[in-house]
Amino acid sequence: MTRGCIQxxxxxxxxxxxxxxxxxxxxxxxxxxxxxxxxxEGCAEGDCGACTVVIxxxxxxxxxxxxxxxxxxxxxQLDGTELITVEDLAHEGKLHPVQTAMAAGHGxxxxxxxxxxxxxxxxxxxxxxxxxxxxGINDALAGNLCRCTGYRSIVDxxxxxxxxxxxxxxxxxxxxxxxxxxxLNDGANIFVxxxxxxxxxxxxxxxxxxxxxxxxDARIIxxxxxxxxxxxxxxxxxxxxxxxxxxxxxxIEETADAFHFGAAxxxxxxxxxxxxxxxxxxxxxxxxxxxQVRAAGTVGGSIANASPIGDLAPLxxxxxxxxxxxxxxxxxxxxxxxxxxxxGKQNREAGEFVRSLSVPKLPPANFxxxxxISKRFDEDISTVLGAFRIGVEAERIASVRVAFxxxxxxxxxxxxxxGALLGASLNxxxxxxxxxxxxxxxxxxxxxxxxxxxxxxxxAKNLVIKALAEIAGASRGATRILDSREAIDxxx
Numbered sequence: 001m002t003r004g005c006i007q008x009x010x011x012x013x014x015x016x017x018x019x020x021x022x023x024x025x026x027x028x029x030x031x032x033x034x035x036x037x038x039x040x041e042g043c044a045e046g047d048c049g050a051c052t053v054v055i056x057x058x059x060x061x062x063x064x065x066x067x068x069x070x071x072x073x074x075x076x077q078l079d080g081t082e083l084i085t086v087e088d089l090a091h092e093g094k095l096h097p098v099q100t101a102m103a104a105g106h107g108x109x110x111x112x113x114x115x116x117x118x119x120x121x122x123x124x125x126x127x128x129x130x131x132x133x134x135x136g137i138n139d140a141l142a143g144n145l146c147r148c149t150g151y152r153s154i155v156d157x158x159x160x161x162x163x164x165x166x167x168x169x170x171x172x173x174x175x176x177x178x179x180x181x182x183x184l185n186d187g188a189n190i191f192v193x194x195x196x197x198x199x200x201x202x203x204x205x206x207x208x209x210x211x212x213x214x215x216x217d218a219r220i221i222x223x224x225x226x227x228x229x230x231x232x233x234x235x236x237x238x239x240x241x242x243x244x245x246x247x248x249x250x251x252i253e254e255t256a257d258a259f260h261f262g263a264a265x266x267x268x269x270x271x272x273x274x275x276x277x278x279x280x281x282x283x284x285x286x287x288x289x290x291x292q293v294r295a296a297g298t299v300g301g302s303i304a305n306a307s308p309i310g311d312l313a314p315l316x317x318x319x320x321x322x323x324x325x326x327x328x329x330x331x332x333x334x335x336x337x338x339x340x341x342x343x344g345k346q347n348r349e350a351g352e353f354v355r356s357l358s359v360p361k362l363p364p365a366n367f368x369x370x371x372x373i374s375k376r377f378d379e380d381i382s383t384v385l386g387a388f389r390i391g392v393e394a395e396r397i398a399s400v401r402v403a404f405x406x407x408x409x410x411x412x413x414x415x416x417x418x419g420a421l422l423g424a425s426l427n428x429x430x431x432x433x434x435x436x437x438x439x440x441x442x443x444x445x446x447x448x449x450x451x452x453x454x455x456x457x458x459x460a461k462n463l464v465i466k467a468l469a470e471i472a473g474a475s476r477g478a479t480r481i482l483d484s485r486e487a488i489d490x491x492x
Contacts, residue, residue, distance in 0.1 A: 003188035006075070006199075009056075009082035009180055010034075018192060020075055022199040022241040023231045027051050027070035030085060038086040038115045039070055042145075044232040046072045046225060047379065049144030052116035052292055054123050056082040056170075058181040063174055066268075066295040067123040069143070072228025073296060074221065076192070076199040076243055080185040082177060084170075086115035089122060091169055098122050098161045105157035109148035117144045120291065121158050125166050132162040142378040143290020190246065201243040205326070208247040208353070213328045216351035218242045222264050223296030225289065226305045249300070249355065258360045263300025263353070270299050277319070277361055278368040284311055287372055290379045303339070304354040306346045306410070309382050313340070313411035315370055317403035318387035321359045327352035337403070340410035366391045366399070369467040373406075373459055375450060382406045383450045386463035390421075390471055397421050402464070407443040407456055416441035417464060432468040436461040 005018035020029070030036045030053070042050035046069035053070045055078065056063045065084075089096035095103065098121045108114040124131075124140040131139070137158045138151075146154065170177075190201035200218075202208040212218060218240035221227050230236045249262035252273055259273045267288055275282025288294060288311050302312045303323060313336065321336040327349055336357070339347050348354075362368055370387040374380035384406045391399030400418045405411040420435035445456035 001188045006079040008078040023238045024075040026073045029075050044071045045229050049116040050113050052119040054084040058178050065123045065126040067120045067292045068296050069292045074224050101157040101161035105153050107154040107157040113146045125162050143292045197239045199241050201246045203246050205247050213351040222298030222301035225293050225297040261299045261357045265299045267294040267297050280370040300354040309406045314385050314387045314403040314405035318389045318401045319360050324356040325352050326355040343409035367471045371463050384459045388467040395426050397424050407445050414442040432465045436464040
């Protein structure tokens with residue numbers, strides 16, 4: 001069955017749209033069509049959080065509340081969900097608990113950023129688990145900027161609002177909403193438009209393969225956290241968009257030696273599995289954009305866009321990851337390091353899409369280290385990201401894989417560094433320095449707004465030494481800037 005419209009729940013009723021631009025964003029529809037102007041446009045690139053709305057999805061009979069950036073999420077991605085905005089929180093003249101706490105705690109001044117902050121906290125209110133402490137609140141707000149109020153009063157208000165059970169009218173009507181969303185998710189193949197201009201959401205992998213083979217010029221999106229900026233910043237016209245969110249590529253499989261991720265698995269869902277490989281990976285993923293970005297962005301999208309600054313690629317390359325591609329009925333697999341050819345170009349044929357990623361676990365006697373260097377600690381693009389997998393036998397380096405992102409046109413292995421380390425004594429700092437000096441053989445760093453080539457070269461060399469120092473036994477406290485948020489929590 002093919003459905004010629006998208007359908008989603010809004011303010012207790014079903015919205016069906018059969019005519020819209022394939023690249024229309026949720027923010028466009030809210031402000032221009034519905035005239036719900038509480039949701040603001042700030043940066044128009046998913047950084048400031050002023051446009052944050054919440055999407056509710058039914059999962060295993062329960063509701064999952066996800067904050068997303070309405071400025072870059074396409075309208076078609078709403079299919080089968082409930083859209084909640086700041087206008088929906090107050091009811092019958094009574095503010096929502098998050099709004100009440102913000103007002104009482106003086107958490108707002110100019111008010112422009114406040115709707116987005118409130119919506120991020122509304123999602124956290126419903127999904128916080130045991131993360132209502134200051135660190136958990138800070139994570140929830142990492143994607144929301146406020147230039148007026150400062151964050152202390154906002155965080156204090158959030159801690160008060162999120163300290164108890166999530167009791168509000170949304171929780172009270174959960175059963176009704178779950179039933180409605182189950183009825184919306186009819187399993188239909190979605191195609192809105194015609195062969196020259198359309199939004200499509202195939203209902204199976206085989207239909208996705210068929211459609212993309214027929215329209216290799218279409219743009220595939222997962223969460224649109226990258227492609228959304230092509231619309232808002234590059235001002236490109238995208239006549240054909242294929243969304244993979246309904247194609248059955250959202251699976252995670254764990255085997256004895258690896259995790260396997262369907263391309264449409266979100267970063268938020270992948271995070272626990274990746275963190276179980278090594279805590280450094282969990283921390284890198286936690287700093288991957290914001291909660292809004294991780295709720296929408298996908299593992300496959302981070303790889304498929306071939307960005308030289310994508311955080312997942314160097315991690316997966318260092319671990320020995322592989323990518324699986326599909327065109328029509330043909331499926332092939334290749335080491336991830338062979339997928340990146342040049343800037344923005346992949347080892348991918350027309351009509352071929354990323355199907356899945358395989359990420360090996362650490363073998364015995366192997367250590368993993370990863371470091372992200374960026375101008376801001378949270379929600380920032382990497383200036384340099386270094387990832388290291390080191391196997392040790394009898395105090396010597398028996399195997400080594402080193403990968404960097406942000407250094408050149410593609411993420412890639414540092415083969416000269418690896419050669420200098422293989423067989424070296426783990427306890428000889430001179431070998432660390434010698435290996436670090438080989439960075440120049442592997443990379444000709446670029447200069448851009450984030451850093452100079454000289455800075456990148458110097459940082460990359462230091463990261464080689466830092467990784468080996470930690471593996472050799474140096475305390476993390478001596479080699480890393482510790483997160484000060486717990487100390488702040490104690491003070492206040």
